[in-house]
Amino acid sequence: MKDAQMRATINQKLVETGERERLKELLRTRLIECGWRDQLKAQCKEIVQNKGLEHITVDDLVAEITPKGRALVPDNVKKELLQRIRTFLAQQSSI
Amino acid sequence: MVEADLLATEEPNMQAALDGIMQELIDEVSLGLCFEIHRACKVGTLFLADIDLESNHDFALIDRPGVDVLGQAPTKKNFECVCPSCQRHLAASRFAPHLEKCMGMGRNSSRIASRRIANNTKRDSDDSGGDDENDNDWSYGTENKKVKKLKREKRADSPRNRRAGRYRNGVSGNGHGPSNGPTSSQESIESAADTMPIPNYESMTIEDRKALLLNTCGVISEHTKKMCTRSVRCPQHSDEQRRQVRHLMLRQNRPVPDVEDIHIDIDTYDDAETQSLRESLQWEASSNSSPADSTSTNNSTSSHKRPQKSSKHSGGSKSKKQKVSSSKNSSSSSSKESASASLYDFPS
Numbered sequence: 001m002k003d004a005q006m007r008a009t010i011n012q013k014l015v016e017t018g019e020r021e022r023l024k025e026l027l028r029t030r031l032i033e034c035g036w037r038d039q040l041k042a043q044c045k046e047i048v049q050n051k052g053l054e055h056i057t058v059d060d061l062v063a064e065i066t067p068k069g070r071a072l073v074p075d076n077v078k079k080e081l082l083q084r085i086r087t088f089l090a091q092q093s094s095i
Numbered sequence: 096m097v098e099a100d101l102l103a104t105e106e107p108n109m110q111a112a113l114d115g116i117m118q119e120l121i122d123e124v125s126l127g128l129c130f131e132i133h134r135a136c137k138v139g140t141l142f143l144a145d146i147d148l149e150s151n152h153d154f155a156l157i158d159r160p161g162v163d164v165l166g167q168a169p170t171k172k173n174f175e176c177v178c179p180s181c182q183r184h185l186a187a188s189r190f191a192p193h194l195e196k197c198m199g200m201g202r203n204s205s206r207i208a209s210r211r212i213a214n215n216t217k218r219d220s221d222d223s224g225g226d227d228e229n230d231n232d233w234s235y236g237t238e239n240k241k242v243k244k245l246k247r248e249k250r251a252d253s254p255r256n257r258r259a260g261r262y263r264n265g266v267s268g269n270g271h272g273p274s275n276g277p278t279s280s281q282e283s284i285e286s287a288a289d290t291m292p293i294p295n296y297e298s299m300t301i302e303d304r305k306a307l308l309l310n311t312c313g314v315i316s317e318h319t320k321k322m323c324t325r326s327v328r329c330p331q332h333s334d335e336q337r338r339q340v341r342h343l344m345l346r347q348n349r350p351v352p353d354v355e356d357i358h359i360d361i362d363t364y365d366d367a368e369t370q371s372l373r374e375s376l377q378w379e380a381s382s383n384s385s386p387a388d389s390t391s392t393n394n395s396t397s398s399h400k401r402p403q404k405s406s407k408h409s410g411g412s413k414s415k416k417q418k419v420s421s422s423k424n425s426s427s428s429s430s431k432e433s434a435s436a437s438l439y440d441f442p443s
Contacts, residue, residue: 007112014116028124037128044132048141056136061129069125070118081117 030077304344
């Protein structure tokens with residue numbers, strides 16, 4: 001089975017059960033707790049000041065922030081999230 | 096079952112798929128943040144919470160001994176108030192008690208204040224006691240002014256007019272102070288001759304007193320030493336009290352040598368006792384009689400109204416003496432004035 005296909009299958013399962021929303025909420029909480037959000041926000045302000053308040057667009061921000069955001073997520077948060085997904089999948093397969 | 100197979104068979108692919116899903120989630124969260132920041136930019140709230148370095152420097156807290164956090168030396172601030180009544184400067188904490196005394200709002204202080212105002216009025220006569228006019232504590236002085244005004248209109252041609260005006264200044268503060276107000280020789284004689292406890296009324300002529308007593312109850316309170324300014328039928332005081340005060344007020348002027356010869360005839364000191372008895376009898380009798388009685392007596396002696404008026408107080412039995420006296424009284428203006436004054440007679 002291909003990688004993309006498996007991803008789509010798991011995603012569908014997560015969305016159907018509502019687990020994806022729960023996971024996202026958990027992730028957001030964890031990222032706020034560890035200061036990831038504040039770090040990114042400070043970087044956003046720098047970007048805005050460089051570009052000028054009037055000329056900033058969402059695309060500019062997304063393009064700059066997304067790679068930084070990925071890099072800045074702490075490992076333990078990543079591990080917790082992965083563990084959650086695995087547990088979910090195990091529950092689903094045991095049913 | 097499919098998932099179980101996936102987990103079991105394709106573990107490395109599975110790992111990659113999970114990583115991908117995790118990245119998606121992280122990207123979604125950062126996308127949310129980007130939207131939020133962008134919105135804050137456009138609305139203008141992005142930098143609101145920032146610290147302004149310039150003002151941070153200007154308004155930095157100062158931590159030095161001897162000064163407060165703003166760098167100012169601690170100075171004791173004296174809040175002072177100026178009393179609107181006596182223009183004195185007072186500490187704010189003392190202002191309210193002072194005002195109570197000065198403006199005469201308290202129970203005792205009203206007496207103190209009115210006394211003080213009266214003294215001031217004596218010193219400079221243009222400062223009339225205007226504060227007292229709206230006083231709840233009805234005073235003899237204000238009512239007296241009204242009476243004086245009435246009388247002044249009536250006898251515009253009378254020589255006594257001037258004197259009445261002067262009394263107004265003397266009395267206006269409803270003063271309980273010593274009667275040093277009058278300046279003319281006759282008045283000083285009057286006030287010297289009088290040793291009555293009533294403080295200010297001695298400076299009035301008998302005419303003024305009568306006019307006052309005709310209009311008002313006039314009973315002098317033991318506490319305030321002021322006259323009751325209600326009508327003659329005021330329920331607070333008895334007829335007995337009114338009679339006493341009238342007796343007192345009219346008698347005290349008798350020994351005074353009167354220039355104008357108006358009331359010397361009414362009584363002498365000798366029959367003062369019998370007079371008071373008769374007076375009291377007459378009062379009771381007249382309280383039952385109709386107003387027609389008094390008008391008939393008025394008519395009978397219409398040419399000599401002023402003695403007639405005094406007979407209202409001293410009793411009808413005095414009419415003989417009054418006729419004698421009225422022959423002395425030759426001023427034509429007085430008859431006019433007393434004719435109008437008879438309007439203020441008690442009906443009974």
